[in-house]
Amino acid sequence: MKNSIKVQRAIHDMTQADLAQAIGVSRQTINAMEKNKYVPSTVLSLKIAKLFKKPLEEIFFLEETD
Amino acid sequence: MKNSIKVQRAIHDMTQADLAQAIGVSRQTINAMEKNKYVPSTVLSLKIAKLFKKPLEEIFFLEETD
DNA sequence: TCTAAATGTAAAGTTTGTTTTACTTTTGTG
DNA sequence: CACAAAAGTAAAACAAACTTTACATTTAGA
Numbered sequence: 001m002k003n004s005i006k007v008q009r010a011i012h013d014m015t016q017a018d019l020a021q022a023i024g025v026s027r028q029t030i031n032a033m034e035k036n037k038y039v040p041s042t043v044l045s046l047k048i049a050k051l052f053k054k055p056l057e058e059i060f061f062l063e064e065t066d
Numbered sequence: 067m068k069n070s071i072k073v074q075r076a077i078h079d080m081t082q083a084d085l086a087q088a089i090g091v092s093r094q095t096i097n098a099m100e101k102n103k104y105v106p107s108t109v110l111s112l113k114i115a116k117l118f119k120k121p122l123e124e125i126f127f128l129e130e131t132d
Numbered sequence: 133t134c135t136a137a138a139t140g141t142a143a144a145g146t147t148t149g150t151t152t153t154a155c156t157t158t159t160g161t162g
Numbered sequence: 163c164a165c166a167a168a169a170g171t172a173a174a175a176c177a178a179a180c181t182t183t184a185c186a187t188t189t190a191g192a
Contacts, residue, residue, distance in 0.1 A: 001109050015168060026151055031170065038149055041179085042111040043067050043132050046123070056122045057112070066109050081138060092181055097140065104179060107149085 003045075003060045006034050008052045023047040069111075069126045072100050074118045089113040 009019055016034070020027040025044065033040050040048075049056040075085055082100070086093040091110065099106050106114075115122040 001112070016170095017168080027169090028152085028171090029150055032150085035170080039107045039109050041105045041149070042108050042122075042126055043105050043128065044149095045108040045111075046067070046126060046128050047132070049123070050128065056108075057115070060108055060112060062109065062112050062116065066113070083138080093139090094141090094182085095180055098180085101140080103141095107179070110179095 001039050001060060001062055001066055002036060003033065005030070005048065005059065008048075008054070008059060012052065019048075019051075022051055067105050067126060067128055067132050068102060069099065071096070071114065071125065074114075074120070074125060078118065085114075085117075088117055 005019070009016070014022070016030040017027045020030045023044065024047075029040075029044075032038055033044075045056055045060050049059050052059065071085070075082070080088070082096040083093045086096045089110065090113075095106075095110075098104055099110075111122055111126050115125050118125065
Protein backbone atom coordinates (compact mmCIF):
# COMPACT_ATOMS: atom_id res chain seq x y z
CA MET A 1 0.00 0.00 0.00
CA LYS A 2 1.13 3.53 -0.72
CA ASN A 3 -0.05 6.90 0.53
CA SER A 4 0.13 10.60 -0.15
CA ILE A 5 0.42 11.82 3.41
CA LYS A 6 3.48 13.89 2.65
CA VAL A 7 1.62 15.78 -0.08
CA GLN A 8 -1.37 16.37 2.15
CA ARG A 9 0.91 17.65 4.88
CA ALA A 10 2.47 20.06 2.43
CA ILE A 11 -0.96 21.31 1.35
CA HIS A 12 -1.90 21.90 4.95
CA ASP A 13 1.56 23.15 5.90
CA MET A 14 2.01 20.68 8.71
CA THR A 15 5.16 18.99 10.00
CA GLN A 16 5.29 15.30 10.81
CA ALA A 17 5.17 16.30 14.45
CA ASP A 18 2.09 18.47 13.87
CA LEU A 19 0.26 15.63 12.20
CA ALA A 20 1.36 13.14 14.82
CA GLN A 21 -0.01 15.33 17.58
CA ALA A 22 -3.23 16.05 15.70
CA ILE A 23 -4.14 12.39 15.41
CA GLY A 24 -2.51 11.16 18.59
CA VAL A 25 0.45 9.04 17.51
CA SER A 26 4.20 9.43 17.72
CA ARG A 27 6.16 11.35 15.12
CA GLN A 28 8.05 8.19 14.18
CA THR A 29 4.77 6.53 13.31
CA ILE A 30 4.01 9.28 10.80
CA ASN A 31 7.53 9.14 9.42
CA ALA A 32 7.41 5.37 9.04
CA MET A 33 4.05 5.56 7.30
CA GLU A 34 5.35 8.09 4.81
CA LYS A 35 8.37 5.89 4.14
CA ASN A 36 6.09 2.88 3.67
CA LYS A 37 7.68 1.05 6.55
CA TYR A 38 4.32 -0.41 7.53
CA VAL A 39 0.58 -0.46 7.00
CA PRO A 40 -1.35 1.67 9.50
CA SER A 41 -4.54 0.57 11.22
CA THR A 42 -7.89 1.59 9.75
CA VAL A 43 -8.54 3.89 12.68
CA LEU A 44 -5.34 5.77 11.92
CA SER A 45 -6.02 6.11 8.22
CA LEU A 46 -9.61 7.20 8.87
CA LYS A 47 -8.36 9.89 11.24
CA ILE A 48 -5.86 11.16 8.70
CA ALA A 49 -8.46 11.23 5.92
CA LYS A 50 -10.88 13.03 8.20
CA LEU A 51 -8.28 15.60 9.20
CA PHE A 52 -7.42 16.33 5.59
CA LYS A 53 -11.08 16.26 4.57
CA LYS A 54 -10.48 13.76 1.78
CA PRO A 55 -11.92 10.32 1.00
CA LEU A 56 -9.59 7.72 2.44
CA GLU A 57 -9.04 6.22 -1.00
CA GLU A 58 -7.54 9.50 -2.18
CA ILE A 59 -4.80 9.24 0.41
CA PHE A 60 -4.22 5.48 0.71
CA PHE A 61 -3.86 3.24 -2.34
CA LEU A 62 -3.74 -0.52 -2.73
CA GLU A 63 -0.92 -1.93 -4.84
CA GLU A 64 -0.68 -5.09 -6.91
CA THR A 65 1.22 -6.82 -4.14
CA ASP A 66 -1.38 -6.14 -1.44
CA MET B 67 -14.46 1.81 15.28
CA LYS B 68 -17.51 0.08 13.93
CA ASN B 69 -18.34 -1.44 10.57
CA SER B 70 -21.20 -2.70 8.43
CA ILE B 71 -19.49 -5.73 6.97
CA LYS B 72 -22.32 -8.03 7.97
CA VAL B 73 -24.83 -5.90 6.07
CA GLN B 74 -22.63 -5.76 3.00
CA ARG B 75 -22.21 -9.53 3.13
CA ALA B 76 -25.97 -9.91 3.23
CA ILE B 77 -26.39 -7.61 0.24
CA HIS B 78 -23.86 -9.63 -1.69
CA ASP B 79 -25.09 -12.94 -0.28
CA MET B 80 -21.70 -14.01 0.99
CA THR B 81 -20.79 -16.07 4.04
CA GLN B 82 -17.95 -15.09 6.36
CA ALA B 83 -15.94 -17.85 4.73
CA ASP B 84 -16.69 -16.49 1.25
CA LEU B 85 -15.51 -13.03 2.20
CA ALA B 86 -12.46 -14.38 3.99
CA GLN B 87 -11.39 -16.29 0.91
CA ALA B 88 -12.13 -13.35 -1.41
CA ILE B 89 -9.77 -11.04 0.42
CA GLY B 90 -7.27 -13.61 1.63
CA VAL B 91 -7.70 -13.83 5.39
CA SER B 92 -9.01 -16.46 7.77
CA ARG B 93 -12.70 -16.81 8.52
CA GLN B 94 -12.04 -16.00 12.16
CA THR B 95 -10.56 -12.68 11.12
CA ILE B 96 -13.80 -11.73 9.39
CA ASN B 97 -15.83 -12.93 12.33
CA ALA B 98 -13.71 -10.99 14.81
CA MET B 99 -13.98 -7.83 12.71
CA GLU B 100 -17.76 -8.10 12.59
CA LYS B 101 -17.85 -8.58 16.35
CA ASN B 102 -15.55 -5.58 16.83
CA LYS B 103 -12.86 -7.68 18.43
CA TYR B 104 -10.16 -5.62 16.74
CA VAL B 105 -9.35 -2.92 14.23
CA PRO B 106 -8.30 -4.27 10.84
CA SER B 107 -5.33 -2.95 8.89
CA THR B 108 -5.93 -0.35 6.20
CA VAL B 109 -5.04 -2.87 3.50
CA LEU B 110 -7.80 -5.16 4.75
CA SER B 111 -10.42 -2.44 4.93
CA LEU B 112 -9.46 -1.12 1.51
CA LYS B 113 -9.85 -4.61 0.04
CA ILE B 114 -13.26 -5.03 1.62
CA ALA B 115 -14.44 -1.63 0.40
CA LYS B 116 -13.15 -2.41 -3.07
CA LEU B 117 -14.86 -5.78 -3.13
CA PHE B 118 -18.18 -4.27 -2.11
CA LYS B 119 -17.66 -1.29 -4.43
CA LYS B 120 -18.30 1.23 -1.70
CA PRO B 121 -16.27 4.11 -0.27
CA LEU B 122 -14.41 2.85 2.76
CA GLU B 123 -16.10 5.43 4.98
CA GLU B 124 -19.47 3.86 4.17
CA ILE B 125 -18.34 0.57 5.69
CA PHE B 126 -15.97 1.61 8.48
CA PHE B 127 -16.86 4.37 10.95
CA LEU B 128 -14.86 6.16 13.61
CA GLU B 129 -16.40 6.41 17.06
CA GLU B 130 -15.99 8.97 19.82
CA THR B 131 -13.58 6.69 21.63
CA ASP B 132 -11.23 6.24 18.67
C1' DT C 133 -37.07 -32.97 13.68
C1' DC C 134 -32.54 -33.96 11.67
C1' DT C 135 -28.84 -32.50 9.50
C1' DA C 136 -25.53 -29.54 7.36
C1' DA C 137 -23.99 -25.05 6.88
C1' DA C 138 -22.97 -20.93 9.06
C1' DT C 139 -21.64 -18.44 12.90
C1' DG C 140 -19.58 -17.71 17.50
C1' DT C 141 -15.81 -18.39 20.57
C1' DA C 142 -11.33 -19.40 22.72
C1' DA C 143 -6.44 -20.25 23.43
C1' DA C 144 -1.74 -20.37 21.82
C1' DG C 145 1.43 -18.73 18.74
C1' DT C 146 3.45 -15.65 15.06
C1' DT C 147 3.74 -11.43 12.83
C1' DT C 148 3.33 -6.65 12.53
C1' DG C 149 2.05 -2.03 14.21
C1' DT C 150 3.35 1.54 17.52
C1' DT C 151 6.06 3.79 21.23
C1' DT C 152 10.13 5.45 23.35
C1' DT C 153 14.65 7.09 23.32
C1' DA C 154 18.21 8.79 21.03
C1' DC C 155 21.11 10.07 17.50
C1' DT C 156 22.26 11.59 12.49
C1' DT C 157 21.21 14.05 8.33
C1' DT C 158 18.83 17.32 5.63
C1' DT C 159 16.63 21.74 4.78
C1' DG C 160 15.53 26.45 5.22
C1' DT C 161 16.65 30.99 6.79
C1' DG C 162 19.36 34.76 9.24
C1' DC D 163 28.38 29.91 6.91
C1' DA D 164 25.76 28.99 11.17
C1' DC D 165 22.03 27.75 13.57
C1' DA D 166 17.47 25.70 14.36
C1' DA D 167 13.81 23.06 12.78
C1' DA D 168 12.44 19.18 10.33
C1' DA D 169 13.08 14.77 8.66
C1' DG D 170 15.38 10.24 8.59
C1' DT D 171 16.81 6.21 11.03
C1' DA D 172 17.49 2.42 14.38
C1' DA D 173 16.90 -0.71 18.25
C1' DA D 174 14.36 -2.44 22.13
C1' DA D 175 10.09 -3.12 24.15
C1' DC D 176 5.22 -3.57 24.11
C1' DA D 177 0.48 -3.86 22.08
C1' DA D 178 -2.41 -5.43 18.72
C1' DA D 179 -3.54 -7.89 14.36
C1' DC D 180 -3.97 -12.26 12.34
C1' DT D 181 -3.52 -17.50 11.96
C1' DT D 182 -4.40 -22.09 13.27
C1' DT D 183 -6.88 -25.55 15.48
C1' DA D 184 -10.70 -26.97 17.64
C1' DC D 185 -15.14 -27.08 19.39
C1' DA D 186 -19.95 -25.13 20.66
C1' DT D 187 -24.06 -22.82 19.15
C1' DT D 188 -27.33 -21.07 15.95
C1' DT D 189 -29.88 -21.08 11.63
C1' DA D 190 -32.11 -22.75 7.57
C1' DG D 191 -33.96 -26.21 4.79
C1' DA D 192 -35.33 -31.23 3.56
